[in-house]
Amino acid sequence: MARHIQLIFFSAAWALLLWAQCVSTLRFTRGDFPDGFAFGAGTAAYQYEGAAAEGGRSPSIWDTYTHSDRNMYGETGDIASDGYHKCKQDVKLMRDIGLEAYRFTISWSRLIPGGRGAVNPKGLQFYNNLINDLVKEGIQINAVLYHMDLPQILEDEYGGWISPKIIEDFTAYANVCFHEFGDRVAHWTTMLEPNALAQGGYDNGGLPPNHCSYPFGSNCTVGNSTIEPYLFVHHSLLAHASTVSLYRQKYKAAQKGIIGLNLYTMWLYPFTDCKIDIEATERAKTFLYGWILHPLVFGDYPETMRKIAGFRLPSFSSYESELVTHAFDFIGLNHYTSSYTSNRPDTIEGRLQDFTADLATLFRGTKDATPSAKILPGKMVDPHGLELTLEYFQDKYGNLTFYIQENGYGGSDGTLNDLERIDYLTKYIAGILKAIRNGADVRGYSVWSFMDQYEIFGGFKTHYGLVAVDFDTEEQRRQPRRSAHWYSDFLKNNAVIELECDFTTKISHSQI
Template identity: 55%
Template sequence: MRTAGRTPATRAISCVLLLLLAVASQGAAAAAITKGDFPQGFVFGTGSSAYQIEGAVAEDGRKPSIWDTFTHSGYSADGATADVTADQYHKYKEDVKLLSQMGVDAYRFSIAWPRLIPDGRGAVNPKGLEYYNNLINELLSHGIQPHVTIYHFDFPQALQDEYHGMLSRKFIDDYTAYADVCFKNFGDRVKYWSTVNEPNIEPIGGYDIGFFPPQRCSSPFGINCNNGNSTTEPYIVAHHLLLAHASAASLYKEKYQAKQGGKIGLTLLCWWHEPATQAPEDIAAAARMNDFHIGWFMHPLVHGDYPPVMRKNVGSRLPSFTAEELKRVLGSFDFVGFNHYGAAYVKADLSKLDQKLRDFMGDAAVKYDTMPFLNSKNQRGL
C-alpha cells in the first residue's frame, strides 16, 4: 500500500508506477528491455496522490483532510507530515518537465477533495480549480495524458466531523457532487477517470486495524483505536465506497461520457495470495483470501453481489444491495486498475471462525505466512 510517511526531503515523482517491470532471470540486463518489446499503444506512466505530493496543505483555501489530522497527531513513523512533501503545488511545471524527459505517456494523479471543495460540499475553491487546470494543461502541452483519480484517501475533515465520514450514506451524495465538479471542469481534457483508489484497503486500515485515519477500530483487533467497531464498520465503509463509485460512474455515463469521450473505472489494491504450502486447506485459504481482498469489490461489479464465501462467513454483518443499487453497481466500469505490489503467502486458520467476535481477517480465516512489508518496524502508523 502507499504510505505517507516519507521524509519531506524526498524530491521525486515516485509513489505507484503504472507498470512494474520484472527481470525474469537473475543477472539479466534491464537495458535489454525497450519500449519496442511492448505492443503498440501500451501506455507507460507514473503515478502519485495529492496528499503525498502536493504540499501547500494550508494555502489558497485548502482545508484539512483526515490525513492532515492523522499525521499532525504524530502517527507517521518518523513524525513526518505532508505539509511540504514534493511541493508539486508550486513546482508542477518542473515535475511535468521531468516527466517529459522520462518519456512517459501518462501521469496518474489525484485531485484533493479538500482543495477543490474545502468543506467537502458547497462552494468550489477557485484556486483549486486553477491549480488542477494548470496541471492538466501543462501535461497535455508536453504530450502526457492525464489519468485522474477523484478520491485517494484524503477525505475532508469537515465531513468526517459532521457525520463520521464514510460510515454515513451522506458520503455517497457528497462524493457524487464532488465528482460532478471534476467532470464538469476537467472532463473536456481528462479521458481516464478512476473514481476511488484502493477502496479495498481503506476500510481495513481506517476502520478495522487503525493504521489509517480516522482510526476507528475496536479491541482486540485494532491499534491506535479511539472508537469504532472492527467487526462491522469495515464492511459498511466498503459498501458505501462501492455505492459512491457506482453513483459517480452512472453520473459520468449519463451526463458527460457521450460528449467528453472519456472512460471511467476504479483502482484496487492487489496483493495476489498464494498458499504457503500445498496442503488442501492452505490452497483453499489462498483462494478465499483473494475473494475477500479482490472479490470484495470485483464480484459485485461483475456478478452483482459479494462473493458467496463472504456472504457465508460474514453473515448479517455484510450489507445487502437493494434492487436499484444492484442495477447501478453491476458493470459500472469501463476499466479496472490494479495497484500490484507483490504476492503474499497465506495459511488457513479456520479456528478463527469459531470466535464470537471476528474482524476481516477472522472472517477470511487465514493468517499471513510471508508478505512484503510485513516486517516493517513501523507499527504505529505509516
C-alpha cells in the same frame, strides 16, 4: 523445525518453478507493447502537493491523522514534495524523462474545502494549470478522484464513509471534476484501493480516519472493527457506481473518456499443498479481490463472504445491484509483491466476529468452524505473481481491461544509483508483456512513484521515486535517479531489455 524447513523448501521451489516454461532469454523493447499502451508514473495529492494550509485548502482526514499522536512516523505532508509550487518544473521533468502518462490524485479538500457547495477558485486554478501543462507536453492524464483526502468537515458531520450520505456528496464532488476538467481529462479513476483502506482505516486503524475497536486495533478513539470496514466498502461501491452513472449519462458522449475503480492486489500462494492451505488461499482471494470485483461484475458480494460475515455484510437493493453491475470501463491495479497463505487455526475467541478481511494478516472465519487464513509476510519480487493475478481475474470475472496504476520499489537509503529499483521494474514490465502475450488486456503501466514524496508507511525515510527529492533543504532539489535515466532510455530510445529466465522470483522467508 524439520517440518518448517520442508514447508519453506516446498513453497520456494514451487514458486520458482512457476516460470519454468520460459526456456530462453526474454528480449524486448518499448515497441513490443500494443498500440495505445501508455507508460507513466504517479503521485498522490497529500503525499506530493504540500501547501496543506495554502490556497484555500481545508484539512482532510489525512491531515488530522498526521498531526495526531497516532502518527507513528512523526512526520506530515504539510510540505511534502512541494508539488503545489513546483508542478510546472515537475511536468518538464516528466517530459524530459519521456513519461507518456501521469497518474495523480485530486484533493477533494483543496477543490471543495467545505466538502460540498462552493468550489475553491485557487484549487480550481491549481489543477487547471497542472492539466494544461500536461496537455501541452502531450502527456496522457490519468486523474484519481479519491485517496484518503476526505474533507475533515464531512468526517465530523456524519462520519464520512460509514454513512450513506457520502454517496451524494462524493457524486457532487465528482460532477465538479468532470465539468471543470473533463474537456482535457479522458481517464478517470474514482478511488484507490478501497479493499486496503477498509482494513487500514476501519479495522486496525493504521490509516486515516483511524477507526478501530479493541481488540482488533489499537490507539483509536472511535470505531467499530466488526462492521465499519463493510460499511466503508459498501458505500464506496455505491458512490463509485453513482459517479460512473453520472459520467455516462452526462459527460461520456461529449468527453469520450473512460472511468474505473482501483484495487490493491498481491498474488497469494498456498504455503503448502495441503487442502486446508489451498482452501484458505481461495478464501483470502475472495476477500481481497472478490469483495470489490464480484459486485461490479455480478451485482452482489460473493457467497463465501455472505456465509462468513453474515449480518455484518450489507445488502444491495435491486436498484443498487443494477447500478453497481458493470459500473466500470477498466480496473486499476496497485500491485507490488506476492505472499503465502496458510490456514490459521489459532483464532482468538471473540475475534471471529470481527471484520473478516484484515488484508495484512488475517482472513477470519465464522464462529461455526470455518478456519481463517493468515497471509505470511514473506517478501517476493515475483512478476509471475502479477501474471497469475491477471489470469485469475480473467478466469473468474471475464476478459476485463486493466491498467497497472502502481508498481514500484522503495529503498531506504535514497541512493541515486538505484540498481535494485531498475532490476525490480525491469522484471515486472517483462511480466506484464508476458501477460499481454498470454491474452491479458492490460493497457497501461505506472511506476510508483514519479518522485520521492511523503509515504504512507515510512514518511520521508522510504524512497520510491524515479526522481530523488532533497527533503532536508528548503529548495527541495530534484535529481533524476539512475532508474529515471533507464526508464527514459526504454521509452524514448526503444532500448533493448534482455532478461534471463531465472530472474523472476526472490523470496525472503526470514519472517515466516
